Amino acid sequence: MAILSNGHQWKYSEFLDNKDYSFDKDQILRSISKDDIDDAYNSISKWEGYAPTPLISLNKLSKELSLKNIFYKDEDKRFDLKSFKALGGAYAVEKVTKGNKDIVVATATAGNHGRSVSWGARRLGLKCKIFISEFVSEARGQAMSDLGADVIKVKGNYEKSLIECIKQSTENNWQIVQDVAWKDYMLVPKYTMAGYSVMMREIIDQINNEKITHIILQAGVGGMAGAMVAGIARYLDNVPTTIVVEPDSAACVLESIRTGKIEKIDIKRESLMGGMSCGEVSLVPWEILKHSVKHCISLPDDDIGKTMKLLGNSSFSDQQITAGENSAPGVIGLIASCEDQNVKEKLQLDQNSNVLIIGCEGDTDKEMYQKLISQN
Numbered sequence: 001m002a003i004l005s006n007g008h009q010w011k012y013s014e015f016l017d018n019k020d021y022s023f024d025k026d027q028i029l030r031s032i033s034k035d036d037i038d039d040a041y042n043s044i045s046k047w048e049g050y051a052p053t054p055l056i057s058l059n060k061l062s063k064e065l066s067l068k069n070i071f072y073k074d075e076d077k078r079f080d081l082k083s084f085k086a087l088g089g090a091y092a093v094e095k096v097t098k099g100n101k102d103i104v105v106a107t108a109t110a111g112n113h114g115r116s117v118s119w120g121a122r123r124l125g126l127k128c129k130i131f132i133s134e135f136v137s138e139a140r141g142q143a144m145s146d147l148g149a150d151v152i153k154v155k156g157n158y159e160k161s162l163i164e165c166i167k168q169s170t171e172n173n174w175q176i177v178q179d180v181a182w183k184d185y186m187l188v189p190k191y192t193m194a195g196y197s198v199m200m201r202e203i204i205d206q207i208n209n210e211k212i213t214h215i216i217l218q219a220g221v222g223g224m225a226g227a228m229v230a231g232i233a234r235y236l237d238n239v240p241t242t243i244v245v246e247p248d249s250a251a252c253v254l255e256s257i258r259t260g261k262i263e264k265i266d267i268k269r270e271s272l273m274g275g276m277s278c279g280e281v282s283l284v285p286w287e288i289l290k291h292s293v294k295h296c297i298s299l300p301d302d303d304i305g306k307t308m309k310l311l312g313n314s315s316f317s318d319q320q321i322t323a324g325e326n327s328a329p330g331v332i333g334l335i336a337s338c339e340d341q342n343v344k345e346k347l348q349l350d351q352n353s354n355v356l357i358i359g360c361e362g363d364t365d366k367e368m369y370q371k372l373i374s375q376n
């Protein structure tokens, strides 16, 4: 117990079982079809520079936790955007514009989705308008300008930036490429999620006939988690135990699973896990997640920097992994679950377990990354 037994208590805030759990592959594939999923893989795998991201064994950590394997999908290596988001927004841009070069695309973003849309627009030679709230860092805004987008800063939070994006797009006839669904706006978020599901297609080629027994999925609005569950329905013969992990300040999936309907969270404190600091689960993922997530875990921010550092200095694996703040909670959720005997037994985490964790981003904000790893 060299890494973990230094007296540090790995914390989770809440663990919840889904009383409405019933994993139904056919039902899931009614939200995102097999064809949607296959189209996304067939398109994206032909993009210039495409390569599957690595699936890294956290062999040192699995030994300490007495698990068979922990697989970490390393999205730091996703194109040159360092995040799984590259698969979603850019693919949606391609689907929406259908080869038309005169379309201007627009989106509101906390950072990584906008980077994907900007990059997707540049790939196709399209103009792009990005709306960010005043809380999005300079570095993240600059990254999108560097990709050729026109970045518009809006006073207020993410919701305000979305309202402004919709207003200006309606006035100017720009095409909105949003990853969040609302009533009458479901198709583009669905394309985005179909793009994310490419991760699962890659993983089945990478696990060497091992069976994934558990999958831990971060959630902001739930798009990534919903996409991976759709990937399970499309590609896996078995059904792993599905666990959603969220910041305790923005646990909108957990709260919705608790009551069985979409609950809106009033976020009082922005989590360090910025991409996951979302107050409401999106409609398309909710239809998938409400019955197919077995457990939810919420976490405080306390162990984020420490986890990023331990991933970075190869304490958990033979490799050094650059993991951004949104990549840490899967690892924290797993360690905290294994250290709580009740939760460990409930999840049946033991020497036969093959746990999949999504390392959804690298150092997408370099300044923040350096700050967090140097504080721990």
Ligand SMILES: Cc1ncc(COP(=O)(O)O)c(C=O)c1O
Residues within 6 Å of the ligand: 083, 085, 112, 217, 218, 219, 220, 221, 222, 223, 224, 225, 274, 275, 276, 278, 326, 327, 360, 361
């Ligand atoms: C950078 C980033 N943004 C957002 C999210 C959340 O994705 P979604 O909003 O689709 O749930 C994650 C991971 O969960 C992430 O790593």
